[in-house]
Amino acid sequence: MNDTHSLSHSKWNCKYHVVFAPKYRRQVFYGQKRYEIGQILRELCQWKGVTLLEEACPEHVHLLLEISPKMSVSGFMGFLKGKSGLMIYEKWGNMKYKYRNRQFWCGGYYVDTVRKNEKKITTYIREQLKEDEMSEQLTLDFEDPFTGTGSDMQVTDRTCAVKRRW
Template structure:
């Protein structure tokens, strides 16, 4: 990804972000996964974030994103987790009793900056996550 420009600033701020559902519940499959795959890119687009690569696995989400320097990473993650939870519960009201306090996501998250040196490594790692989930399901 080349440098992007906003007004008088050229930037290349890319991050690897991982977050999990509360109690690391393995609930993101089937219709739940499909809905989150639709919701997260829509929220990224609304906020001006480029979702370069992403995977929704059964118990975590991996994202490789470009966030403009005018936005704070922690605020972006809070926005994505908060709004996605609300949109998810709107689509799946039957899950609200399990999450009485409407906390779908766990409090923390993982973030790492990505330079051009390890960009391909991160992309490959994210792509392999779904395959690893399938392998784990086959072992049980």
């Protein structure tokens, strides 16, 4: 399998492992909402011509991205986090009141280049949810402060969304 892509005068294979989280590390990626946020991220990647290879999101998002060298990683992450935040608030209007300044994502992110260890990083992303469950970082119930009842953020599916399953 050839992972090399080409532009008019260059060949490239640029893959990045990117991690970012919602503001205050709130746990919002459960059930149908996790699927729909994944669809938003996948759609934005397609808009920019970025290949999304792997993803997972217990309380934060791990992405394995393939970005062309003509686009900077920081520029793409600014677009992805900014536009996805707007689309999330458009879809779930009451979420914008839980976050100060109506910013859904934390200010920073982690990025690392994927060298020859792509399989190791792919396995790490797939196993991330299992590790979080073992260290009891997942909450089972969330009470909506606006309605006073349990919301749709209850854990219904504890499987990790990987390999184009969002």
